[in-house]
Structures are given as structure tokens and as C-alpha cells.
Amino acid sequence: MPFITNKNTTENVDIFYEDYGKGQPVILIHGWPLSRKSWEHQVWKIVESGYRCISYDRRGFGISSAPWSGYDYSALASDLNQIITQLDLDDVIIVGFSMGGGEVVRYCTDFGTDKVAKTALISSIIPLVKQKEDNPSGVAEKDLQGIQNALEEDRVGFLKEFSKGFYNFVDNKDKISQAQLDYDFVIASHASPRATIETAKAWMHTDFRDELKHVDVPTLIVHGDSDATVPIETSANQAAKAIKDNVFTVIKGAPHGLNITHKEELNTILIDFIKS
Numbered sequence: 001m002p003f004i005t006n007k008n009t010t011e012n013v014d015i016f017y018e019d020y021g022k023g024q025p026v027i028l029i030h031g032w033p034l035s036r037k038s039w040e041h042q043v044w045k046i047v048e049s050g051y052r053c054i055s056y057d058r059r060g061f062g063i064s065s066a067p068w069s070g071y072d073y074s075a076l077a078s079d080l081n082q083i084i085t086q087l088d089l090d091d092v093i094i095v096g097f098s099m100g101g102g103e104v105v106r107y108c109t110d111f112g113t114d115k116v117a118k119t120a121l122i123s124s125i126i127p128l129v130k131q132k133e134d135n136p137s138g139v140a141e142k143d144l145q146g147i148q149n150a151l152e153e154d155r156v157g158f159l160k161e162f163s164k165g166f167y168n169f170v171d172n173k174d175k176i177s178q179a180q181l182d183y184d185f186v187i188a189s190h191a192s193p194r195a196t197i198e199t200a201k202a203w204m205h206t207d208f209r210d211e212l213k214h215v216d217v218p219t220l221i222v223h224g225d226s227d228a229t230v231p232i233e234t235s236a237n238q239a240a241k242a243i244k245d246n247v248f249t250v251i252k253g254a255p256h257g258l259n260i261t262h263k264e265e266l267n268t269i270l271i272d273f274i275k276s
């Protein structure tokens with residue numbers, strides 16, 4: 001089974017990845033609290049479009065190592081760097097979904113963009129989730145603390161309900177099946193409890209606003225205007241103003257998990273950007 005080992009953090013961490021196709025490499029970084037399996041509908045489209053597609057499990061998720069510590073964004077970005085370095089990749093297109101957008105930006109900050117051709121932020125948390133005086137549209141501290149408390153007290157109970165909001169299930173029953181919710185729950189519930197909580201703290205509290213200047217390659221930003229998990233006002237709208245070279249596409253009526261509910265639309269947008 002393909003793993004890369006990151007020996008540059010506090011513990012050696014084995015990152016599982018899947019590598020399909022040939023051509024220019026496209027790396028897919030999944031959202032919280034799932035795994036590489038959430039990219040099912042994008043992997044085949046990217047490979048069939050003539051590209052090499054690499055998806056991996058974030059540390060603590062899927063079948064990657066689950067160390068006790070090392071879940072800040074610099075540690076996570078170092079795993080991405082090891083994938084790019086050990087697979088000897090160049091001219092890479094990096095796609096981050098939800099919290100995965102943080103790895104994209106932190107990679108650009110910590111390692112630069114010499115090996116990066118383009119980036120994409122899909123339903124991304126970038127640049128800031130938390131409500132602050134200068135970020136009034138963000139999520140209130142008490143609500144973020146409520147998520148942390150729920151994870152600590154009844155992680156699987158919280159995750160069981162979380163995916164309903166992830167897809168705006170009540171409004172999208174014609175686009176998302178109960179089986180998909182069950183599948184997501186299985187993936188999320190099998191992740192490391194420690195990793196689930198620590199990475200949640202990372203996406204809740206990391207402020208990327210000063211780092212967006214490091215994203216100096218063409219960037220695709222895609223967000224649903226009905227995203228109830230990561231409000232567009234505190235994420236994509238701000239990212240589009242701060243990243244100079246970007247294409248910003250809003251998918252009307254799309255929830256957070258638009259990679260499933262609006263997969264055909266997203267795939268068209270993503271492939272068109274990759275080819276451009």
C-alpha cells in the first residue's frame with residue numbers, strides 16, 4: 001500500500017495516498033472530518049480528463065498515522081510538502097476542500113509556490129472561520145466552543161448529525177441519499193478522536209488573512225451560496241478580494257458538500273480551470 005513518511009515533525013507520520021492517471025499532477029486535500037474517499041466523484045473525472053490525480057488521507061484520518069500531537073496547519077502542510085517532494089512532483093495543481101484550503105494556503109506560506117502551477121479552494125474555510133470584531137460574519141466563539149464540547153462529550157453523536165447540515169439534507173434529498181450520509185458517518189466515526197478534535201481547533205481558530213498574499217498563482221474559488229457550514233461571507237467572498245489572480249464561482253443553492261450534491265457542476269468548473 002502506498003504511504004509516504006514524514007520524518008520532519010515531532011513523530012514519524014505515515015500518510016496514505018492514492019495515485020492514478022498520468023500527466024500534470026492534481027493533488028486533492030479532503031475536508032473535515034472525512035478522508036480521501038470524499039473525492040470519489042472528482043478523482044475519476046480528473047483522471048479521465050488526462051491528468052494524474054493524487055488524493056491522500058490527512059494525518060489522523062482514513063488509514064494514515066494518527067499521532068497524538070501535530071495537528072496545526074504547519075504540520076499538516078509539511079505532510080503535503082513530503083508528498084510533493086517524495087513523489088518528485090512539479091507543476092502541481094493543489095485543490096483543497098473546506099479545511100483543506102488551509103493546507104493549500106499554509107503550504108504556499110511555508111514552502112512557496114515554485115512547484116505549484118495553480119491552486120483551488122472548494123467550499124473552503126479560508127481565510128477565517130471565527131467571528132471577530134473585524135470579521136463580524138464569522139462563527140461566534142460560543143458556537144465553536146459548542147462544537148468542541150460536543151466532540152469531547154459525544155463525538156459520534158455529533159458526527160451523526162453533522163453531515164445533515166453539511167449537505168443541507170432537508171433541502172437536497174433529491175441530490176443526496178441517506179446511504180451517503182451513512183457512508184460519511186462511517187468514515188468520520190473511524191477517524192482518530194484526538195485528530196478530529198485537534199484539527200477542528202485548527203480550522204476554527206487559524207486566521208489566514210495575512211497569508212493570502214503568498215497564494216501568488218492562478219486560483220479557483222468555488223463556494224455555494226447556501227453553505228450553512230462555512231458561510232460564504234466569511235470565506236470565499238473575502239478570499240476572492242485578497243487573492244489577486246483568482247476565478248471566483250458561486251454555485252447557486254449549493255450547500256457545503258457541493259462535491260456530492262452538485263458534482264457535475266463542480267467537475268465542469270474544476271476541469272475547465274485545470275485546462276485553462
